[in-house]
Every structure is written in C-alpha cells, then in structure tokens.
Amino acid sequence: MAKKRHADRVGIRELAFTAPTGTPAGVEVLSLTELRHRTTAAQLATPQRPDFHHLVTLTGGTLWHTVDFADHALEPGSWLWVRPGQVHQWGDLTGAEGTLILFRPDFLDAATADAARTQDPHAPVLLLPLPDHAEALSLAAEHLGSEFRALGHLPLDVHTAALRHLLAVLVLRLTHLTAPAGPPAPEPDSTYLRFRDAVERDFARTRRVEDYAQALGYSPRTLSRATLSVAGLGAKEFIDRRVILEAKRLLAHGDQSAARIADRLGFPSATHFSKFFHRGTGQTPIAFRDMARGHSPR
Incomplete structure (x- = not known):
C-alpha cells in the first residue's frame, strides 16, 4: 500500500x-x-x-x-x-x-x-x-x-x-x-515522447520551445509538428498547459502565496505569473483558488 x-x-x-x-x-x-x-x-x-x-x-x-x-x-x-x-x-x-x-x-x-x-x-x-x-x-x-x-x-x-x-x-x-470509435489515433513517435518527457521534467525551469528544441536536437517547428499530430496542439501551448495544470494543483490544494508559487514554477515575479495564469484560464490565481476551495469530491 x-x-x-x-x-x-x-x-x-x-x-x-x-x-x-x-x-x-x-x-x-x-x-x-x-x-x-x-x-x-x-x-x-x-x-x-x-x-x-x-x-x-x-x-x-x-x-x-x-x-x-x-x-x-x-x-x-x-x-x-x-x-x-x-x-x-x-x-x-x-x-x-x-x-x-x-x-x-x-x-x-x-x-x-x-x-x-x-x-x-x-x-x-x-x-x-x-x-x-x-x-x-x-x-x-x-x-x-x-x-x-x-x-x-x-x-x-x-x-x-x-x-x-x-x-x-x-x-x-x-x-x-476502451479506445474511442473512429480512426485510430496516430502512434506517438520518438520526437513527441522525448519532448513530452522533457517538458514533464523541466516545465518549471523553462517554458521556451527553443530551449527544448536545442536540448533535444530538433527544430522548434519539428516539436510543434509532433505535438500537433499526437496531442492536437502546438509545442508552446503543450508546455503552457502543463505549467497551468501544476499551478492549479498548487493553488487548489495549498496555502502558498502567488509569489511562492511563481518562484516554484520559474516565473520572475508574482505579477508575471498572474498574467500568465489569467491569459491561460481567464481567471486570476486568487479567483481560481476561491473557486477550487468550494469543490470537493461528491
């Protein structure tokens, strides 16, 4: 257990x-x-x-x-x-x-x-x-x-x-x-899998596609083609969604300040983090936290 x-x-x-x-x-x-x-x-x-x-x-x-x-x-x-x-x-x-x-x-x-x-x-x-x-x-x-x-x-x-x-x-x-009906989804290729794993490892360090491309030996365009084929979104959005998911987890389940969360996720300030979060979700971090605190499993 x-x-x-x-x-x-x-x-x-x-x-x-x-x-x-x-x-x-x-x-x-x-x-x-x-x-x-x-x-x-x-x-x-x-x-x-x-x-x-x-x-x-x-x-x-x-x-x-x-x-x-x-x-x-x-x-x-x-x-x-x-x-x-x-x-x-x-x-x-x-x-x-x-x-x-x-x-x-x-x-x-x-x-x-x-x-x-x-x-x-x-x-x-x-x-x-x-x-x-x-x-x-x-x-x-x-x-x-x-x-x-x-x-x-x-x-x-x-x-x-x-x-x-x-x-x-x-x-x-x-x-x-349990796969959905319709044409089969494309099998993830090695480019996508390497990028996915790199994002999971480094999303709090960098959100730049260019940094991942350089580290993995691909062009930014190649990474975006790979994520579009498998996940249906570009490489930059793929990275940003992972950062937003982690931000939501930290906001919903803890009491850390926006400044502390910003630091954990690699943002230079709480202001930069708040703007990024609002652009991706349409909510401020505090508004999201207030909403999430009213949510509990049934």
Whole structure:
C-alpha cells in the first residue's frame, strides 16, 4: 500500500509505493473493503499525488472520484486509471465494492508500458469498456488478484513474473478495448515522447520551445509538428498547459502565496505569473483558488 512521503503547507500528500510485507515489490491488489479498513475517509478525501498507478473498478455501488479537478462517476463495469503525478481525491466509499490495483511505473516491461501508454499524461482517466469486453476485463482482474493472493504457491521470481504478465494483459486490454470509435489515433513517435518527457521534467525551469528544441536536437517547428499530430496542439501551448495544470494543483490544494508559487514554477515575479495564469484560464490565481476551495469530491 502507499506510504505518506511528504506533507507541508502545499496541501498535497505525496505518496510513494510501499509493497506489503512479504509480497513482490511493485504491485498490490486489494478490495475497496480492505481499503476502507486501512485508512479513514478523511485521509482518502485529502488530495494525493502518488508516484504509482491506480486502477479502480467497481462490482457494486457507485463512487465519485476526482482527478485533477474533474469529477468521474464510477459504476459497476467502469474503470478509473490514475497515473503517477496526477492529483486525485476519493469520494465516499460507503457502499462501493470493487477492486483497487496499484503498481509502480517500472513494474511492467518497457514494451508493454509503451503499448499501454502508461507514461502518457493525456491518456483517458475514466474508461468505459464495451459490453462485449467487460467479462474479459473482469476475468483479467480476478486472475491477477488470485495470483497476488497466492504468494508461496510458486517460487517468488516465478510468482512475480506471473503477476507482471497478468497485469500486462489487463492494462493492454484497458488501453485498446476502451479506445474511442473512429480512426485510430496516430502512434506517438520518438520526437513527441522525448519532448513530452522533457517538458514533464523541466516545465518549471523553462517554458521556451527553443530551449527544448536545442536540448533535444530538433527544430522548434519539428516539436510543434509532433505535438500537433499526437496531442492536437502546438509545442508552446503543450508546455503552457502543463505549467497551468501544476499551478492549479498548487493553488487548489495549498496555502502558498502567488509569489511562492511563481518562484516554484520559474516565473520572475508574482505579477508575471498572474498574467500568465489569467491569459491561460481567464481567471486570476486568487479567483481560481476561491473557486477550487468550494469543490470537493461528491
């Protein structure tokens, strides 16, 4: 289960994955009933930013879950996928029955991780499987859970490998069987993937496309073509949206001043940050904070 790694005035609990004693490091499967018994409703409702994946599916009841300011309603058969770095909050778990699967980003092999888009921040959060595939997804989750609870029936390395393969089946099905109808989206090429990872790493250091282009060995135009093809927006807007998302997280879930947030995000002053935020959202940082404070998971 997760362990609280850091908490300060920012207000977002940073969670690191900690494997239960005696189980393979990297993955855990538990019921929502077990989750309710492990922690309090107040702790679950606190904004969390895990460094590992959450997969949630319901078998009974309903559940509201908030991921980066968007509310998602889960019903039996639906799946929710929260990725590392996203800020999420649990709603009322009373009466909700289902399964929670936690896994570290490095637990899956590289080929599966790429095919399942596990590192893609633009991948969908709420997944509504087609009826024809609901049973297959349920069986995949059940088989994974059974193997997780069968510790000791196989040598540990074999048990771990089995879990890795069973998890791969589940995430690949979720990725491809829940894809929207219509022409398939273009596969991200290496240019986009390198730029995406660089932005995730350095967005608080620079918002200039030219800096990323120079660091990666591309032209700014090449980066914009790559983001337009995959994400539907230019390279500069791609960077700015990532900065605004982080600003929203810090504003909504903490009490830091605009000046402090400006400094954390690489702005020379609170005034520059406020202008940037207003241009991107149509709101001042304080107005957004006031609005977000009135929002809570249902």
